Amino acid sequence: MSTSDATPDPYADPIAFGQRVKILRSRRGMTRDQLGGLMGKSGSWVRAIEEGRLKVPRLEVVLRMAETLRVRDLADLTGDQSVHVDLFTGPGHPRLAAVQAAVNAFPLTEQRQAPPAEHLRARLARAWSARHSAPNHRDVIGALLPELIRDAQLSVRQADSPADMRAAQAALSEVYSLAQFFVAYQPDSALLWRVAERGMVAAQHSADPHALGVAAWLMAQAHRDSGPGHFDAADTINLETLAYLEPLLPDASDDVLAIAGALQFEAGYTAARRGDTGTAWRYWDTARAVAARLPETYYHPVTSFSRAIIGAHAVTIAVELHAGGESVRQSAAADATTIPSRPRRARHRIEEARGYQLDGQPDVALATLAQAHEAAPETIKYNGYAKRIVLEETQAKSPARRRRASELAVKLGLLAA
Template sequence: MWHNRANNPENHSGVTTARGGIVRGMPSTLTIGERVAWYRRRRGLSQEVLAGLVGRSGDWLGKIENNRIELDRLSVIKSLADVLDISLGDLLAEPSLLDWTADSGADTVPALRAALMNYRAISPFGHPSDGQELPSVIGLKQDVAALWSAYQESRFGYVTGRLPDLLHRAQAAADGLDGDDQDQARRLLGLTYQLAATQLTKLGETDLAWIAADRGLAAVRPTGDPVVTGSLLRSVGHALHSTGRYREAVRLTEDAAAYLEGHLRRPTAALLSVYGTLFLSGAMAAARANDPGTTRAFLATADETATQLGADGNHLWTAFGPTNVAIHRVATAAELGDVQVAVDLGPRVDTTGLPMERRVRHALEIARAYNSWNRAGEAQAALLDAEQMAPEQVRHHFLSRQLALTWIRRQRGKPSAELVGLARRLNVLD
């Protein structure tokens, strides 16, 4: 007989961390609404009081906590996290444990953390090559490109497991080479740090992502390269997104754009791609900050830049072009609550020419839009298709976990074997 766990968050205990909060130890088998209820009770707040603090009614919050209303807009989730004095990641159940696979090996995020916290990267003592021959710029460039390509194929375990060694070798080259080779090595080190920041953001490791982005900017600063600097600033924006600092991410977009505009008189395809992608990231931040005017303005600038570029491309692994702009129109519409736009436009966007990471991210938005439109069957089909394409990416995104848990909770009878299997693969069902 199917057993549906009672919706009583107080039955679950957390783990007290060094900073005194009750955070990461909470089971991943709670919906976001159930987490809200758990933290609300820990804070000693009634439903009416918490709802009033975010400008909502007690009835609305009651439905959220009992999974009768979907809670998938990050702006609303962030407002609740702020009042409860917890991080956005605490309500999204992040970070998620990175599974051991043949791709990842048994050294994953902790090994990457150790690489990022290597004091030699920020000390005056240099970064010795341990007596080994310094890597060549050509070989390093090939390795950086290969790992970025693996990320765009959504091979998250593979990327995480190999980043520490690549960071070590890129740092050794940046410290040990000279002249033009050193400048090229610094650029490659910056791009490696950017990949680390991007990957760690996907895994919910926001503090480490911030460190990686900061290290990348420091590495590339001596070169004065606007393209790589702009690319790294986009990762800073993603790190701001992941901690719910949406208005700061909007300001970063404006500042970064102003910096790049001085170099746009004769832009390369890579510079156009970085510039346009900054505005796509900024549009998401503006949507999550409930600022539709800025969202539209940023999307318009990105659209103009894509038109200037002329076609979809993947310069500096941006996947930028008209299709990525369309993807962001769907995602920002969903964040702003414009479900009709997301449902109408989303399925019509042909993403087959884009990297897997972009295709799957769009598929998750389609699943969210269908679910919000009470078309759960189509939503489940979209999510299952996305999982087939890139299981690691789906497993590490809050939308897929939230959707699967909500479908399980709303079942009046026994859930289908397909749905139960999905929930177990996403690690949200015991």
């Protein structure tokens, strides 16, 4: 194929802003009407932008478009190579290289003895606990992952019986699940898919309902976050796994019940991304009913699904439906202090901030983002929605708001101190 026949590269200059929008929109599998609808605009407005009949929008609109298209770097959309701002992909964690090396390794000749299964399970439990309790959770699990990956792989190779093999595969799948939390929003999308797919394969070999549910939950998220062109794939994985789990639920353990509830919410989340209000809230209602069957103090170690999280899930549904008033109402009903996990609590604060921004309360949004930063700095640092709000408010007319936004932007590494 000649270069003139190839799809243009939006990262190569010079390409007009409208052309960049069209290329990035197409790569996300979005129609003009979908992009316009998600931004509160029309498909004809998007077409006018793409064809250059409308000038480049103001910063607030450009940032919202970058959020909707989930561009890696603001310069990818604007074409301004003098200003690089990582949005939905972070700058790369210092521990990323070691995790990459462990995932990519293929050590068939290693002679050392694999650790006992009980020992590996105990380390996994400590790793999940550390992820939920540490403000620098990505740094903590990034330090633990390389050895966990190597030892879990070794346990699979040295399993002596079919039962031991299934247990080892379940543990390996869970290690990959932990790894997916680390590699999300890192500048290596291929690594994320490799981890997600290996986790799914290991779960299938384990025949363990809980492992299968967790792997499906994470794979569905990977598809959904890849854009509207992948929403059907997310739903297929989600609903197939729910159908598999349904006969087990009457006598299921708390963990299996919780992963079923988490999958119900994820189906609602994808529906909200589509703008399907009725379906989104129907799945949320089903997830709430599942949570009611769990003990009051129960908290799923991977998904955070619990009674405590249902209010936060309602905020997410409302925000994804772009319902500002409903988002604020659900925020008032949810009690963030009951969420034990620091990164999950920070994410909830970010969702609340999105709701306040949608409702025209930017000062409250900034204050809420400051609370997110206090709970877990590494969560907000890699969150594109939070970055968009902060950057937008650094251009606010109010001097006091500009100052607060700029101070937070410095903390997030978006502006120099």
